[in-house]
Amino acid sequence: MGVAGIIGGSGLTGLKNLQIRHRRVIRTPFGETSGPLTFGQMGGQEVVFIARHGYGHTIPPHRVNYRANIWALHHVGVTHVVAVAAVGGITAAMRPGVLCLPDQLIDYTSGRPSTFFEGGESMVVHIDFSEPYCQPVRERLLQAAGSADIVVIDGGTYAATQGPRLETIAEIRRIERDGGDVVGMTGAPEAVLAREIGLCYAPLSLVVNLAAGKSAEPITMEAIDMVMHEGMEKVRKVLGNVVPL
Ligand code: HPA
Secondary structure, three states: OOEEEEEEOOOOOOOOOOEEEEEEOOOOOOOOOOOOEEEEEEOOEEEEEEEOOOOOOOOOHHHOOHHHHHHHHHHOOEEEEEEEEEEEEOOOOOOOOOEEEOOEEEEOOOOOOOOOOOOHHHOOOOOOOOOOOOHHHHHHHHHHHHHOOOOEEEOOEEEEOOOOOOOOHHHHHHHHHHOOOEEEOOHHHHHHHHHHHOOEEEEEEEEEEEOOOOOOOOOOHHHHHHHHHHHHHHHHHHHHHHOOO
16 A cells, blocks of 8 residues: 655645644755655555645745655655645636546646756656546545545546736636636646656645636635635545545
8 A cells, every 4th residue: 555645735734634743854856845744644544745835835836846845755655646736617517616636637837847857867758648647546536525425526627827826818718728627826747747756646626716707706815715715624524535545
């Protein structure tokens, strides 16, 4: 049985049902991680948790050191990763409060260090990324949600934007034409790096707002926070059921 890694996004800087054993700062060849890794147990399973934006939520999406975070998780023996993230909903089913397990990814980010294979000593490698997410973790998440009586949408395309600003209406229209169902700012290069290093990685996305132009109301942080609070309780329940991975 592998060691489960959980990457917490906005609204999930800790896990109440994680019995914490210790925290450890990991030195990486890529610099500092978003914070120390938290080691603990959940339902008898070893879990390593990291808060993507830092425990005080101080690191914006474009400044997260994705390489350091993914390298550190792999370094301490993590084999499977659930990546929790808040997203905006684009297509009809993706209403605020909905949980989604994306199965595809489009990367609209730019300028982020997004590979471990920089050439030279670290080689030139082109990984297969046709299916960006790890099916065994997706299936465990589906089962866990089912046994917790929590509805999740199985499948969807995650569009990763650069941020930190939200999108324009035209950008969301374009993403929708491209086939995007939800939009977030952290799904790339995180998923890419996980695949490159050999982690079995899948996202668990919580829709916290309708994407730009999908609602008559402007997108406010107050409204997002309200959905986030309740939604992350559902995420915690799913995670509490998902281990062992
Ligand atoms: N766009 C991009 N990222 C997001 C959104 C959004 O509307 N909501 C939460 N993360």
